[in-house]
Amino acid sequence: MKILVCISKTPDTTAKIAFTDNNTKFDTGGVQWIINPYDEWYALVRAIELKEADPSTVIHLITVGAADAEPIIRKALALGGDEAIRVNADNHDSYYIASQIAEVAKQGGYDLIFTGKETIDYNGSSIGGMVSELLDLPYVSLAAKFDLAGTKATITREIEGGEEMNEVELPVVVSCQKGMAEQRIPNMKGIMGARTKPLKVVEPVAVDTLTSVAGFGLPPAKAGVKLVSPDNVEELVRLLHEEAKAI
């Protein structure tokens, strides 16, 4: 079994969101970087659990990013995984990134490709779907459970108001969300071991981007809260009904 886990570097969840260069670039000043939580907590940890159940499993991590993504990929390796691949390319659009991942995947012969359900910065939720189409593989999105028996995967995915159970023969691409696994903290042995795990750098293939960012902006600030006394709950309900027209 060979698993490819897609890892993305994102700003910490508490990072201040601001923009520079006439609102065309994210202001990275003072920003702490983390592994995209969906990639880490759900995709990577579930892959590690599958390897714990079947030690012959091989896990490769892939990130598309410049050299400054290496601390993040080492952090991921500290949790688990056998080796990492970094496609040496700056941030482009989802199509470009997915094309790079698909190219590596074609050569690697993976049985399973895991992504997080989305990144917490661009919220695209597109990489998994694009990779699967580029490889002409089935795709199960927003998976909350994943089990394997031989080459047959049993996957539970979110649908509106419930869950759907799917069965599919490997290879398959799966985007992972809450429920797949529980967050883990890397231990000392993992952190030491990660330093010597192979991290291969490959050059990107030439691909066109389909979209570009024309600019960023911040939503307008809230007008401020209207407080109502706890002794006058009816007044709150009246405001919601008559003023906000929300009920």
Place this chain on the structure above:
Amino acid sequence: MPVLIFIDTAEGHVKKSSLEALTYGAKVAEQLGTTAEGVVLGSVTDDLAALGKYGVKKIHHAAADALNHFDAQVFAKVLAQVAEASSAKVIVFSNNLSGKAIAPRLSVRLKAGLVSGAVALPDTSNGFVVKKNVFSGKAFANIAVKTDIKIIALSPNAYQTFAGEGSAEVVAFNATIDAAKIKVTGVSKASGEVPLTEAEVVVSAGRGMKGPEHWGIVEDLAKVLHAATACSRPVADAHWRPHNEHVGQTGFAIAPNLYIAIGISGAIQHLAGVNRSKVIVVINKDPEAPFFKAADYGIVGDAFEVVPKMTEAIKKIKGTA
């Protein structure tokens, strides 16, 4: 060169998020001086012609039984055929759970730039630029689509549905359909409950509720409002509530008309999932709780006293008391 809208269904019914996509797509068509057409895959019980009131002139219906189960790979191939046959230049999805699975595949298939999570109509004054949410609702980005064919996946609850007059012509579409690789072996649905991501009103509670045994007052309030229930992450982690109620940066991102937060402090990661709600009401006994800064209305008080009173007051307004 019409605007083509994917109409997503569940158990034979058109989803609410698809009505938003239809209204939006019709508006885009008007803006581009063209017509809007819809596409439905699989069998439906709803009257498709009636969807004309949302502004679509024609609906392509590929009704084959093979399309009654969702498989993004199969669906994307069929949608590509419809797009080609109708020579659509703009394709609209709801960025709901199905849209998130199919739109990226279709984007690759047609080499069409995709904007997922759009929140406004495209700006066509200089190219084709669509506004979307980024950084979990803390900011937005304007995305320029550079390709001939464009795909927009509209964020649920970001565009108001509008029904006028009209009826659509329904035409059968004969698609070439691949055998699905994904087998659907079961569905479990919480019956009678409002799905969280589609709900107009959400009643959410946090650690301030002290324990799962106290959720009765939260559920009562949700019931009178026909609301979905949600919770903060520690509440789901402690298994006080199911995981599918967890909202926030690492749970569901929602954008209801009304979000009522009870005993939730309003941590930045929680706000990231709910900050696009139109009206936010906070009930917290701590006047310093950060959530008040993000709220429209608030009560500083004890949830155990305030919430039952609220339920009663709403019953009165709704005439159900």
